[in-house]
Amino acid sequence: MRGKRKLITLWRVIHTGLVNFIRNLSLAIAAMAIMVVTLTIVLFSIIVNYTFSHTISQITNKIDVSVYLKNRVTQSQTDKLISEIKAQPNVQTVQYLSKAQALAEYESQNSSNQQLLQAVNETSNPIPATIIIKPRNLNNLSSIKNFLSEPSISALQTDPPSYSGQEKEAIDRITHATNVLQEIGVVAVIIFAVVSVLIIFNTIQMAIFNRRDEIQIMRLLGAGTWYIRGPFIVESIVYGLLSAIISILIINASFQASSGTLQASSLGLLDIGYANSFFDNRFLLLLTIQLSLGIVIGAVSSLIATRRYLKFKTK
Amino acid sequence: MILLDRVSKTYSRGSKPSLDRISLHVDPKEFVIVVGQSGAGKTTLLRLLTREERQTSGKIIVGGIDYDKLKDREIPLLRRKIGVVFQDFKLLPNKTIFENVAYALEMVGMGNKEIRNTVPKVLDIVNLIGKEDSMPMQLSGGEKQRVAIARAIVRQPRILIADEPTGNLDPKHAWDVIKILEKINRFGTTVLLTTHNQDIVNRLKRRVVTLKDGKIISDRANAGYKI
Numbered sequence: 001m002r003g004k005r006k007l008i009t010l011w012r013v014i015h016t017g018l019v020n021f022i023r024n025l026s027l028a029i030a031a032m033a034i035m036v037v038t039l040t041i042v043l044f045s046i047i048v049n050y051t052f053s054h055t056i057s058q059i060t061n062k063i064d065v066s067v068y069l070k071n072r073v074t075q076s077q078t079d080k081l082i083s084e085i086k087a088q089p090n091v092q093t094v095q096y097l098s099k100a101q102a103l104a105e106y107e108s109q110n111s112s113n114q115q116l117l118q119a120v121n122e123t124s125n126p127i128p129a130t131i132i133i134k135p136r137n138l139n140n141l142s143s144i145k146n147f148l149s150e151p152s153i154s155a156l157q158t159d160p161p162s163y164s165g166q167e168k169e170a171i172d173r174i175t176h177a178t179n180v181l182q183e184i185g186v187v188a189v190i191i192f193a194v195v196s197v198l199i200i201f202n203t204i205q206m207a208i209f210n211r212r213d214e215i216q217i218m219r220l221l222g223a224g225t226w227y228i229r230g231p232f233i234v235e236s237i238v239y240g241l242l243s244a245i246i247s248i249l250i251i252n253a254s255f256q257a258s259s260g261t262l263q264a265s266s267l268g269l270l271d272i273g274y275a276n277s278f279f280d281n282r283f284l285l286l287l288t289i290q291l292s293l294g295i296v297i298g299a300v301s302s303l304i305a306t307r308r309y310l311k312f313k314t315k
Numbered sequence: 316m317i318l319l320d321r322v323s324k325t326y327s328r329g330s331k332p333s334l335d336r337i338s339l340h341v342d343p344k345e346f347v348i349v350v351g352q353s354g355a356g357k358t359t360l361l362r363l364l365t366r367e368e369r370q371t372s373g374k375i376i377v378g379g380i381d382y383d384k385l386k387d388r389e390i391p392l393l394r395r396k397i398g399v400v401f402q403d404f405k406l407l408p409n410k411t412i413f414e415n416v417a418y419a420l421e422m423v424g425m426g427n428k429e430i431r432n433t434v435p436k437v438l439d440i441v442n443l444i445g446k447e448d449s450m451p452m453q454l455s456g457g458e459k460q461r462v463a464i465a466r467a468i469v470r471q472p473r474i475l476i477a478d479e480p481t482g483n484l485d486p487k488h489a490w491d492v493i494k495i496l497e498k499i500n501r502f503g504t505t506v507l508l509t510t511h512n513q514d515i516v517n518r519l520k521r522r523v524v525t526l527k528d529g530k531i532i533s534d535r536a537n538a539g540y541k542i
């Protein structure tokens with residue numbers, strides 16, 4: 001019996017909240033607009049962040065370490081070195097290029113630069129024999145580095161090993177971009193979240209003001225705190241839920257638009273194809289995150305507003 | 316049923332008390348009229364009883380509830396035991412007559428079926444059958460006040476407090492309202508009525524408590540109006 005009464009009361013609180021939401025729609029639109037912006041930024045940041053980490057791991061695969069051998073290194077020394085490198089824990093594959101192979105590789109890489117090729121061909125092959133190592137984990141290159149810089153091994157090398165320059169640079173750029181975007185994203189999310197809370201707070205405050213007579217009557221008739229407060233909280237949770245759905249729709253629509261116009265699958269460093277598939281594959285998770293954020297922002301701001309403006313204490 | 320022991324209320328420090336050491340005892344099923352000029356403390360007295368205000372000193376016990384021991388979250392429960400009728404009716408303008416009365420039941424979690432059974436019975440007591448679907452603005456002052464009474468008694472409170480319920484009504488409608496209060500009192504509800512209306516006091520011949528400057532200056536049974 002008591003449980004049933006509580007259920008009926010809960011339903012009435014929700015129902016009143018929904019009715020008030022519709023009555024209050026003109027005020028609600030402002031509150032929802034700012035919340036949509038907030039939630040869209042959150043969603044965008046999540047997707048961009050994951051896409052960048054994906055791009056980084058893609059490029060990481062292409063990274064390798066080149067070891068340049070002195071001309072006097074014998075074949076048996078080379079074989080020994082290769083087997084030692086293979087024994088390293090972080091080494092995935094090892095490839096050996098003889099001086100001739102290395103020169104051919106160098107020529108094909110620089111086929112457009114005739115002057116350079118000419119200069120190379122005028123001397124007797126200046127390109128050293130090379131061992132190319134693919135590491136398993138790029139972030140843990142130090143073990144390979146340490147091994148290669150041991151005196152007995154560095155004695156065999158003409159130059160310090162190179163960590164395939166261009167791709168390393170690309171990774172650094174993307175990592176940097178990701179970090180900057182993360183920072184901007186966090187700051188933007190915080191600013192907009194605070195603004196949303198303030199605006200919803202204001203909306204609820206006005207709603208309380210508009211209904212002050214009704215609230216006064218409810219109190220005198222003995223309505224409980226939550227019977228009065230509940231509908232306001234339901235109302236602002238509805239703002240949150242609708243804003244979350246709208247933000248998802250906006251992101252979805254922008255993917256639709258970009259896949260039509262930008263046939264190229266990447267926009268600068270941002271791999272739109274991956275971003276789109278990430279959005280599709282994780283749709284439910286993203287929707288849940290958005291809905292819960294919407295609920296939290298709505299509930300927090302209305303809890304504060306009702307606490308502040310519906311004074312429940314008697315003097 | 317109502318017990319006040321040397322109750323005082325001062326609104327701001329240093330000012331003259333609105334109620335000055337009032338002691339009053341009202342038995343169950345009694346009908347008590349509180350009279351006095353504006354500013355005599357009638358409204359303050361009622362606001363203390365509904366716990367819109369807290370007394371500065373003294374003891375208030377209503378229906379066995381000691382107001383000193385009442386926590387803020389228990390105030391709604393107290394108010395559900397006391398029916399209150401106001402001079403300005405305080406009906407919800409966007410709700411029909413039926414909904415206004417049902418509202419008092421909805422907030423205590425009564426089911427819709429029970430509400431549909433209960434409301435017409437109460438509207439019958441206040442002679443408003445047939446007005447269920449009207450809006451408050453379509454009713455006369457007397458009818459509005461009867462809706463307010465219906466709302467106050469629908470939860471069967473043991474005490475009904477009526478604060479100048481006839482203040483905005485012409486004599487005929489005023490008397491209709493008073494007759495309904497008498498009817499409710501006959502059913503066993505304690506009634507506390509404040510009024511200015513000399514004619515009503517004289518015709519009712521009930522216990523009259525007279526307030527002046529925050530003090531009780533007379534308390535007589537079967538009395539007429541005299542300030």
